[in-house]
Amino acid sequence: MPIRGRATPFCCSLCNGSRSTAVDWATSSPPEIAAPPPVVEALAPFRFRAILERMQNAFLLPDEDRPLKPGSLAGVAAGIARGVCRYLVAAGYGCLLEAPLRSGRRADVIALGPQGEIVIVEIKSGPQDFRMDRKWPDYREFCDRFYFAVGHGFPVALIPQDVGLLIADRYGAAEMRASSPHPLAGARRKAMSLSFARLAALRLQATLDPQQPQSLL
Template sequence: MERVALRTAAVTRGAARLLAALGHAVLREVPLADGRRADLVCLGARGEITIVEVKSCARDFLADNKWEEYRAWCDRLYFAVDHDFPQGLIPADAGLIVADPWGGALLREALEHRLAPARRRAVLLRFARLAARRAEAAADPDGAADTLSPD
């Protein structure tokens, strides 16, 4: 695995651990209804939906403008980066998590932009169905292999 992929995996793991410790249910690599794929989608205890976009380096951040479209699918948007990332690049209204393979720290809360009820329901159903399919595939890899699509 190349260095950038290792860094991305480390930050993803640490951010997921942090969010789980904060009480969120976390799914990785979640396809959204618009065809995008979120690095982490998290469901809070009160039904709040958080998306975390993992950035491995400044070049990764600067080359990717699609993250702005994730706001339409969550109540809060965060970026997760490693300790060496130039944090000044992260937009002020997005949350900031600094992570390594063992965990992370929430440095800045994201501004809230509540989803409309119909959109929330659609995202929650997608989250639940994907989580159930992944759990079944883990329990019965041969029987559930073809059921991992989000819908």
């Protein structure tokens, strides 16, 4: 049956707001859909781009979509971070990567538990990485429990006995030795919890407005 009357104009997301008719749409060739511009990659500060890339390596993309480079220490550390965070999230913690501390250090992984407990995990991608690290005792001032996380095959005899130990890969982690608790003072715990919440909110906001100041991240 022939269509009577004038075709009704309509608009959809594929036509970028232009108005056309059903007849025009049916008789015209399909429009070319351009890929969206990489706004976040183009505008984000360098530090945020590095954090975002590490988060994508660790959490966001399926395993087969972003394989880690076996010979890259950064890739090994990113895989361990992913497994550690999976383990902590399953235990009820929220996690942040590369979190700045008041001392000027950056914690590889910091986690906030359901009762307000704070855990810091220092990732070591290999023996040389551990031997060169002299700053790790400073982290104990900012957490209730402190762990090292290493990959399979790491010589665990290097890790001090008075700290916790996680063995991890990109799929998960296992606690090989529990960390001895050293509870934070109330004022420090409050300051750490507020800092954690603020940093998490700022990083979430940065996904919407990547032009915010680099120093906040």
